Amino acid sequence: MEAAGGDESMDVQGEAAEPIFSGHRQTSVKPVWTSLEEAAQMKTEGNVFYKEKNFRSAIGRYHRALLVLRGLDSDVMASVKGFAPEIPALTPEQEALLRNTQVDCYNNLAACLLQRQSVDYSRVRDYSLRVLQWRPGDVKALYRAGVATLEMGDAQTAKQYLTQACREQPNDANVRKQLQRAEEKLSRDLQKERAMYRGMFSPSPKSSSEEGIYQTHRASEGVLASQLSPPNEASN
Incomplete structure (x- = not known):
């Protein structure tokens, strides 16, 4: 816009x-x-x-x-x-x-x-919010507050401003573009969060390695025991 x-x-x-x-x-x-x-x-x-x-x-x-x-x-x-x-x-x-x-x-x-x-996005946001105090539905202020907030890393709040601006001007290409950016960032953040939690609860490479060493050690013990036991007597 x-x-x-x-x-x-x-x-x-x-x-x-x-x-x-x-x-x-x-x-x-x-x-x-x-x-x-x-x-x-x-x-x-x-x-x-x-x-x-x-x-x-x-x-x-x-x-x-x-x-x-x-x-x-x-x-x-x-x-x-x-x-x-x-x-x-x-x-x-x-x-x-x-x-x-x-x-x-x-x-x-x-x-x-x-x-x-x-661009000082903090000032852009602050001045836009001043406008919204007096004119809550001002599309320009909503749009700029959304853009500034998104650039500052708060995609959730940015989406709220841009969604309201989109309701006021649904055919504005710039508003829709910035709203899409906010939604895409939220999606990426959600995927990162899910990946982080999967990593926290899945077996670590160290644990898998230790389990493999343990199994190999157990197998070696079995072979050694068979070699030391007396041979079976031949059947008649």
């Missing part, structure tokens, strides 16, 4: 860290709509960079958008209460725009990470 240009997002370790509130209270706050529109514009710029395959610049834009939105997120601000200015309660429309922009940015960050030569 390829990233869709307008909805993709990206995130990279070491680039544009998330904001940390210090003990100093900020002196001013932008109007809510101004911040929301600023974040949406940054996301749009990131989408343009993504389409141009300029993933580094796209990552920067998506990160900046998330930094702006962080100051409006009531869940985040609750943890820094007393260290940051109070924000007014968002209207339902503002709350929807906030979440939709966050979802798009995290989705697109995961997509960008998957385009890098060295």
Whole structure:
């Protein structure tokens, strides 16, 4: 499943860290709509960079958008209460725009990470799971969480994500391909486990060898005994 240009997002370790509130209270706050529109514009710029395959610049834009939105997120601000200015309660429309922009940015960050030569699958999974917290049925997030989890070695959990994604988009070839990969890995792991248990309970080569030596020794004793016994008397 390829990233869709307008909805993709990206995130990279070491680039544009998330904001940390210090003990100093900020002196001013932008109007809510101004911040929301600023974040949406940054996301749009990131989408343009993504389409141009300029993933580094796209990552920067998506990160900046998330930094702006962080100051409006009531869940985040609750943890820094007393260290940051109070924000007014968002209207339902503002709350929807906030979440939709966050979802798009995290989705697109995961997509960008998957385009890098060295993929940080842990981050891909984490950002996809953030999306799924807000939008449980998001197919892109389910797909990327499945791919990342599979690459990290957990085929069972990966199968759960990819099975759900396949239910949502049964005709998507990429989803079906990754689901097949997960199922094949589970099958291989099961075969290895069965082989291991067979090896634990089957006779070891050493035991078979010792039994053969014992039988040979017993046969040798029989031959020697027959040679030492007196010959039978001839019958009349």
